[in-house]
Amino acid sequence: MDGKVIKLKGVSKSFNNIPVLRDINMAIEPGKIYALLGKNGAGKTTIVKILAGVYQGDSGTICYGDEQVSLKSPKDARQLGWGFVLQDLGLFDNLTIAENIYFNNFPDEKAGILNKKSIFTNARKLCETVGINIDVRTKVANLGMGQKHIVAFLRLIALNPKAMIIDELSSALTHEDTKRIFGLIKMYKAKGCPVLYVTHNVSDIYSYVDNIIVIRDGEVVIDDRIENVKDNEILISMVGKDLRKRYPKLVAAKGSEVLRAENISVPGLLENISFALNRGEVLGIAGLVGSGRTALAKVLSGLLPGYSGELYYNRKKIRLRSPKSAVKQGICLIPDDRVREGIFNVSDLRLNITIAHLNAIERPRLNFMIDHRQEKKIVTEYLDRLGVYYFSLDQQMRFLSSGNQQKVLIARWLLANANVLIMDEPTKELDVASKVEVYNLINEMIRENKAVIFISSDFTEIVGMSDRILVLAAGRIVLETDKKNATNDLILKSALKEVIP
Amino acid sequence: MLKQRFDDFYKWIIKANIRFYGIWIGLVLLCLILSLATNNFLTVSNLTNVCRQVSVNIILACGMTIVIISGGIDLSVGSILAFSGVLMASVMLRYGMVLGIVTAVLAGAVLGFINGMLIFRRKSLAFVVTLGTMTIWRSITAIYTGGLPYTNFSDDFLVIGSGDILFIPIPFIIAIAVALISVFLLNRTKYGKYLYAIGSNAEAARNCGVSTNAVITVAYTICGLMAAIAGIVFSSRLNSAQSQGGLGYEMDVIAAVVIGGTSLSGGRGKISGTIAGAFLMGLLRNGLNLLNVTANWQQTVIGIVIIAVVLWDKGGHAAIVKDIRKGNTDIL
Numbered sequence: 001m002d003g004k005v006i007k008l009k010g011v012s013k014s015f016n017n018i019p020v021l022r023d024i025n026m027a028i029e030p031g032k033i034y035a036l037l038g039k040n041g042a043g044k045t046t047i048v049k050i051l052a053g054v055y056q057g058d059s060g061t062i063c064y065g066d067e068q069v070s071l072k073s074p075k076d077a078r079q080l081g082w083g084f085v086l087q088d089l090g091l092f093d094n095l096t097i098a099e100n101i102y103f104n105n106f107p108d109e110k111a112g113i114l115n116k117k118s119i120f121t122n123a124r125k126l127c128e129t130v131g132i133n134i135d136v137r138t139k140v141a142n143l144g145m146g147q148k149h150i151v152a153f154l155r156l157i158a159l160n161p162k163a164m165i166i167d168e169l170s171s172a173l174t175h176e177d178t179k180r181i182f183g184l185i186k187m188y189k190a191k192g193c194p195v196l197y198v199t200h201n202v203s204d205i206y207s208y209v210d211n212i213i214v215i216r217d218g219e220v221v222i223d224d225r226i227e228n229v230k231d232n233e234i235l236i237s238m239v240g241k242d243l244r245k246r247y248p249k250l251v252a253a254k255g256s257e258v259l260r261a262e263n264i265s266v267p268g269l270l271e272n273i274s275f276a277l278n279r280g281e282v283l284g285i286a287g288l289v290g291s292g293r294t295a296l297a298k299v300l301s302g303l304l305p306g307y308s309g310e311l312y313y314n315r316k317k318i319r320l321r322s323p324k325s326a327v328k329q330g331i332c333l334i335p336d337d338r339v340r341e342g343i344f345n346v347s348d349l350r351l352n353i354t355i356a357h358l359n360a361i362e363r364p365r366l367n368f369m370i371d372h373r374q375e376k377k378i379v380t381e382y383l384d385r386l387g388v389y390y391f392s393l394d395q396q397m398r399f400l401s402s403g404n405q406q407k408v409l410i411a412r413w414l415l416a417n418a419n420v421l422i423m424d425e426p427t428k429e430l431d432v433a434s435k436v437e438v439y440n441l442i443n444e445m446i447r448e449n450k451a452v453i454f455i456s457s458d459f460t461e462i463v464g465m466s467d468r469i470l471v472l473a474a475g476r477i478v479l480e481t482d483k484k485n486a487t488n489d490l491i492l493k494s495a496l497k498e499v500i501p
Numbered sequence: 502m503l504k505q506r507f508d509d510f511y512k513w514i515i516k517a518n519i520r521f522y523g524i525w526i527g528l529v530l531l532c533l534i535l536s537l538a539t540n541n542f543l544t545v546s547n548l549t550n551v552c553r554q555v556s557v558n559i560i561l562a563c564g565m566t567i568v569i570i571s572g573g574i575d576l577s578v579g580s581i582l583a584f585s586g587v588l589m590a591s592v593m594l595r596y597g598m599v600l601g602i603v604t605a606v607l608a609g610a611v612l613g614f615i616n617g618m619l620i621f622r623r624k625s626l627a628f629v630v631t632l633g634t635m636t637i638w639r640s641i642t643a644i645y646t647g648g649l650p651y652t653n654f655s656d657d658f659l660v661i662g663s664g665d666i667l668f669i670p671i672p673f674i675i676a677i678a679v680a681l682i683s684v685f686l687l688n689r690t691k692y693g694k695y696l697y698a699i700g701s702n703a704e705a706a707r708n709c710g711v712s713t714n715a716v717i718t719v720a721y722t723i724c725g726l727m728a729a730i731a732g733i734v735f736s737s738r739l740n741s742a743q744s745q746g747g748l749g750y751e752m753d754v755i756a757a758v759v760i761g762g763t764s765l766s767g768g769r770g771k772i773s774g775t776i777a778g779a780f781l782m783g784l785l786r787n788g789l790n791l792l793n794v795t796a797n798w799q800q801t802v803i804g805i806v807i808i809a810v811v812l813w814d815k816g817g818h819a820a821i822v823k824d825i826r827k828g829n830t831d832i833l
Contacts (some may be wrong), residue, residue, distance in 0.1 A: 301708070327710030341708060344701035346768045355698050356709040358691045368690050412709070 003030025003192025004065030006051070006163060011060030013046055018402070020046050022218040024060070028163075028194040033185065035205060035226075036198040038215035044198045045087055047215070048167045051196075052084050053077040064163075083161030087168050089152045093141035098123030100140055101155045126154055130180050145290060146173050153181055157188075164188060167198040168289075170205055182208040247464030248436065249483075250443040255279030257315060258451050259331070259420050261300075264309035269295040270475045273309070277420065277453065280446045284466025285455045286491050292475040293455045294336065297424050300453070301333035302326035327356060330419035334409045334426060336455070338402075342409050345398040349390060350379050352397050352408050357416035382411040387437060403434025410441050421445060422453040427461065439465060459488045524762060524777040524810075531781065535788035542791055549670055555783035556672035557582075557738070559776055560731040561750060562757045563683040564613075564724030566775045569758055570687070571720045572700040572767025573627035577616060578728040578754060580638035582747035585609045585729035587642050590651035590742035598658050606729045612638060613725020617718030624703060624717065624767070635751070643744035650743035654736070662737030672734045679727055684772045686723075696720060700767025756803070757782060760810045781806070 006028040013021040021043045028034055038044045049055045051062070053071035061068050064080055071077050077084070091100050098120045107122045108115040123136040132150055134143070140151060149169055156164060164185065170178045182205070189195055199205060212229050214222035222229060259277040264270055270292045277283050287293045298304040300311075302320040311318050313329050320326050326333075335341040344352050354361050354375060361375040362368075379393055386407040390400065397405065406426060413421055423442075427435040442452050442465065456462050462469055463486045471479035471494040479494040536543040561578050568575045585605040593601030612634070619630045664671045687693040695716045698706040707713050736742040759765065760781055761774030782803055789799045 303708070323708045324710040324712060333708060335708065341702075341704050344698055344705060344768065346764070347697055347701045351694055351698060351701075355694060355706070355711070358694055362691065368692065370689055370691060370694065372689075416709075 003162065003194060005029045005063075006194050006196075007063040008047070008051075009061050009063065011047075011050060011057040011062070013043075013050065013055065013057050020218055021050075021057070024215075024218075024220060026213060026220060026223065028196050030192040030194045031189055032210040033189055033195040033197060033208060034211045034213055035209040036196055036213050036215065042215045043218045044215055045167060048084070048086065048165055048196075048198055051077065051082070051165055052086065078159075081159075081162035083156040083159045083164050085149075085152045085156050085166045085169055089148055091140050091148055091152060091155075094139060096137050096139055097127075097134065097143070097151050098136040100151055101126065101136075101158050103155065105155075105158055122158075123154075126158060130154065130184060146177065149173060150177060150181070153184075157184060161188070161193065163193055164195045165198075166196070169197070170199060178205065247461070248439050248443065249282075249465050250447065251467065252280040252443075252446040252449075254281060255449050258313065259300075260312040260315075262310045262312070264296070264299055264307055264311070266295055266299060266304055266307045266475075268475075269304075270299065270307070273472075273475075273477055275470055275477070275480070277451050279419075279449045279451050281467045282442060282446060282452045282454055282465060284462035284469040285453060285472060286457075286459055286462045286469060287472035289457070290474075291472040293472055294424060295475070296472070297333055297335075297422050297453070297455060300326070300331060300420075300422055302331075303333075327416065330417055331422070332356070332413040332416060332418040332420070333422045334406075334413065334424060336424035336428060338405060338409060338428075343397050343405055346396055348394045348396060349383065349400075349408065350375055350393050353379050353382055353411050353415060356412050360415055378415065382415060383408075386411050386441065401434075403430045403437070406430060406434065406438060407441070410438070414445070418450065420451045420453065422455070424455045425457065426454070427456070427458075459491045462486075463488060463491065524760065524774055524781065528777055528781055528784070531784055531788070535784065535791075539788065539791040542788060545668070547787070547791075549665075549668060549673075551780075551783050551787045552673040553670035553738075554787070555779045556670065556676040557731045557735050557747075558750070558753055558757055558779045558783070559676040560679050560727055560734065561747075561754045562761075562775045562779055563679050563772060564727030565751075565754045566758050566761075566763055566770055566772055567683060567687065567696065568627075568720050568724045569755075569763050569765060570700045570767060570770040571696050571717055572624040572703060573620065573717065573720070574631065574755070574765070575613075575616060575721060575724045576628065576631040576751050577612070577635035577638060578724065578731075579747035579750040580635045580642070581609050581612050581725050581728035582732040582735060582750065583742075583744055584612065584638045584642045584732070586732035586736040586742040586746050587646055587651065587744065589733055590654070590736060591645075593654070593658070594651070598655065602733055605733055606726060609729020609732070610722050610726040613722040613728070614718060616725065617721035620717060620721065621714060624699075639744060639748075646744050648744065650741045651736075652741045654740055658737055659740060660737075662734055662739070672738065675730065675734055679730060680772050680776060683727075687772065692716065692719070697768055700769070702768070753782065756807050760807060 008024050008026045011021055011024040012019070024043075024047065026047075036044050036047070046055065050057050051071065053074045053076045056072065062071060063069065069076070069080060092103070095103070101123050102119050106114050106119060108118040120136055127134065127136060130150070132154075134147060140148060143151065150173070153166070153169060156166070169181065173181070185195055185197075185208070197205065197209065206226070209226055212222060212224060212226050213220060255278055257276055258279050260275070262274050264273040273292075273296060275283070285293050285296065295304065299307045299320070302323040302325050305321045311320060313331070318325075318329060320331070323333075339345070344355065358370070360378055361371055363371045376393065383390060388400070388404045388407050388411070390404070397408065400408065410421075426438050430438065442454070445452055454462065454466055463483070466483060466486075468480070468482045469486050469491065470477050471481075471491055473494065479491070481490070532543070541547050561582065565575060565578060585608050588608050589601040589605035591601075592604045616631055616634055619634070620626050661671055661675075666674060687696065695706065695711050698709070698711060699713050699716055703713055732746065735746060739746075757778035758770070758775050759778070761771070761776070761778030763770030763774060785803060785806065786799055789802060794802075
């Protein structure tokens with residue numbers, strides 16, 4: 001058995017002055033499978049990307065064996081023989097499974113000319129070893145999420161890697177597939193490969209790993225053999241103490257029913273979702289990636305018009321065919337990918353705040369024109385009210401910090417008289433101070449008799465900030481509970497219910 | 502904290518605004534250099550001539566600026582120019598000047614509308630769609646005219662292209678009017694806000710309840726309408742309306758828009774910049790003419806200027822892409 005140890009020494013990384021990794025020291029020894037755990041935002045993916053050469057650490061070194069290595073680009077990592085499966089998979093939808101598996105690693109390639117037949121034959125053989133039965137000539141675009149993950153894994157195997165670093169693979173797979181995949185991983189482990197397996201819940205791979213490393217807030221908090229670590233200890237170390245008491249959640253008077261969903265279904269995404277929401281309430285929606293949370297948010301905000309089931313707004317039946325119809329009613333969405341779907345990056349603060357409700361700044365008699373004085377007044381008013389740090393109304397949105405950007409998005413919907421504000425991962429990438437400010441804004445909204453739907457992967461946060469909680473798994477509601485009875489553990493176990501049959 | 506504030510401020514100054522003011526500095530410098538290098542440059546007759554020459558480009562470029570701000574592009578403006586010029590001439594022959602002009606303008610709007618409908622909210626298709634319509638409109642025009650030009654227009658009509666009001670060429674007055682209307686539309690109306698929003702992030706705009714399809718279609722309609730106005734001025738100046746009119750003009754139009762600081766990826770742009778861009782090219786051509794530089798070398802110089810401006814542009818598309826790649830807008 002031969003293999004070299006991968007060591008991270010003193011690695012730190014910040015983005016836009018927000019520290020994401022603080023002095024990370026880790027050793028991944030050959031012939032062992034390490035589970036790297038941590039909740040969303042803890043820094044796991046950043047570590048993976050640094051090892052993959054996508055990012056470079058601001059400080060610290062990486063050693064492979066006895067030598068220090070410099071990973072300035074993914075090519076460097078690949079030349080060391082390291083194989084990766086990253087969170088966004090990096091597959092080519094328009095190419096076939098076989099072509100994806102052997103991409104840039106083509107068998108029998110002669111001077112740049114490909115041997116198509118051998119690509120398909122080898123791919124077929126590889127699939128058989130894992131027990132996968134798909135035609136390797138299928139285009140990846142036609143595969144389901146789980147199958148895509150398997151293809152990404154096979155691509156890693158095809159490299160015959162000397163080290164494996166895998167980010168979030170099993171949450172998309174069935175129990176059977178996970179077993180098969182770990183069968184292959186164990187073969188490479190026996191050959192001396194160091195294996196780093198990143199996940200944010202450990203239950204599904206508990207029996208396969210040797211060691212556990214837990215990251216919280218950019219620091220290593222546990223690094224030990226799995227036998228020495230107790231189950232609940234892992235959970236607590238991932239999320240810190242039970243912070244429920246630290247969340248500034250205000251309980252407001254419950255008003256009339258503002259939104260009701262009955263048997264909302266979208267084929268392949270949601271199944272029979274029913275719930276009711278009252279004014280003054282915060283409804284938390286928890287669930288793992290792929291559980292249907294974002295699909296539900298999209299249905300409620302008009303982005304998925306092809307749903308079946310009924311929606312009632314203020315007890316009147318409505319049909320949401322487009323975002324415009326949702327916004328008109330007052331149902332507004334702050335998407336989780338706020339940079340790509342929420343923010344007008346190159347536009348100024350004025351536009352970003354007023355765009356959803358230009359009527360607020362229209363000229364009294366000529367409605368199609370803008371009243372610039374009114375615009376300045378209102379925009380300044382909202383920016384000050386939310387405590388956004390800016391130096392000019394004309395500055396581009398992209399120069400604001402994430403926290404301030406999020407506040408501007410909230411300001412946009414406050415101005416637009418949102419009655420139901422759906423917030424998908426509102427505190428993602430935010431520092432602690434900004435998180436608290438967002439929580440306070442939520443309090444303000446429910447004090448003003450609005451309702452908030454709060455979607456998050458952070459179970460502690462959901463438990464801390466919601467009045468009621470829905471847990472989704474595989475497109476269905478698996479648990480409905482209220483704040484009093486909810487604990488992190490309960491939610492985590494329910495969220496995993498569909499993953500483990 | 503103070504240093505942070507200063508850094509941000511500095512970034513803002515450089516990235517947001519210098520691209521729009523830098524062009525005017527360049528223009529002034531150019532005029533200085535040219536007036537020193539030649540005798541005739543800084544004369545009233547020469548400068549008013551330049552104004553007359555850039556007018557058609559400015560009219561086309563205003564429509565193009567609107568479309569580019571929305572995140573699209575319209576390659577068919579030259580063809581719409583030819584089509585409406587010929588249609589106008591044909592109608593004018595039988596039914597008089599006024600009806601001719603009105604028909605031409607309406608036709609431009611209709612062609613633009615067709616562009617918008619074909620693109621239907623998917624701004625990424627703009628290039629291919631307008632490439633197609635560019636060929637279609639011009640070939641239809643060629644079929645209609647059989648390759649022969651309309652000419653010998655009435656003196657009343659020729660005044661449009663060759664006349665002056667108080668020393669200011671009429672084409673230039675029309676160009677300024679079109680520019681002012683565009684400025685009004687972009688800066689002072691709700692529509693303008695929607696346009697900038699869609700150009701900046703079409704998906705986010707849709708999420709905010711903006712009717713992206715309607716706004717984009719209107720943008721292309723306006724562009725077509727302005728191309729028709731350009732066609733009328735063009736035909737009047739040349740006393741000729743033919744299917745070859747405006748051939749290749751879209752390149753100069755896009756050049757003016759880009760030099761003027763408008764980002765090709767949408768969401769940012771100013772008419773004033775476009776006018777400055779049009780003048781930069783017009784003055785450059787004029788100066789090189791006076792210096793007896795051949796037309797081919799003139800094109801080389803203009804090409805170099807375009808590349809220089811785009812590369813130096815710190816707030817533009819290239820700079821934004823670099824920021825995103827460096828990881829400045831995605832964390833974990």
